[in-house]
Amino acid sequence: MTRKAEARPKKPMPASVRAKLREIVRKAPWKASTAPEYRLVPHSYVVFFDSVARWKALDRAIRRFGETRVWIWPGRRSKSNPNGGKVYRHKYLILGPWCYWSMWPILNRSKAATLQPRAKTPR
Numbered sequence: 001m002t003r004k005a006e007a008r009p010k011k012p013m014p015a016s017v018r019a020k021l022r023e024i025v026r027k028a029p030w031k032a033s034t035a036p037e038y039r040l041v042p043h044s045y046v047v048f049f050d051s052v053a054r055w056k057a058l059d060r061a062i063r064r065f066g067e068t069r070v071w072i073w074p075g076r077r078s079k080s081n082p083n084g085g086k087v088y089r090h091k092y093l094i095l096g097p098w099c100y101w102s103m104w105p106i107l108n109r110s111k112a113a114t115l116q117p118r119a120k121t122p123r
Contacts, residue, residue, distance in 0.1 A: 013065045043110035059102045066091035070116040
């Protein structure tokens with residue numbers, strides 16, 4: 001097996017890092033997405049915090065401790081897309097009831113329950 005094919009064990013997040021991240025996301029100026037297409041899957045976003053260091057800390061934590069999952073934006077079903085809508089595969093950091101993901105320069109959050117279960121991720 002090549003190095004890329006080997007699965008790296010996921011590192012557990014230290015409690016001190018988790019506490020720092022919870023404080024960062026609690027103080028962040030989240031804006032609700034008001035686009036009509038997101039009516040069925042509400043989420044919030046932030047472009048930058050008042051501090052670039054806080055933004056980078058959350059982005060780094062998503063990359064380091066997050067897990068790759070699927071988030072499906074509802075839409076019309078078709079033969080080519082039986083699940084309907086767009087399928088987004090990102091690395092998500094789950095903190096309590098929320099999941100966070102990064103799409104430079106935007107950080108997003110949604111309810112973790114909106115993610116697809118790991119066993120049922122469409123390819």
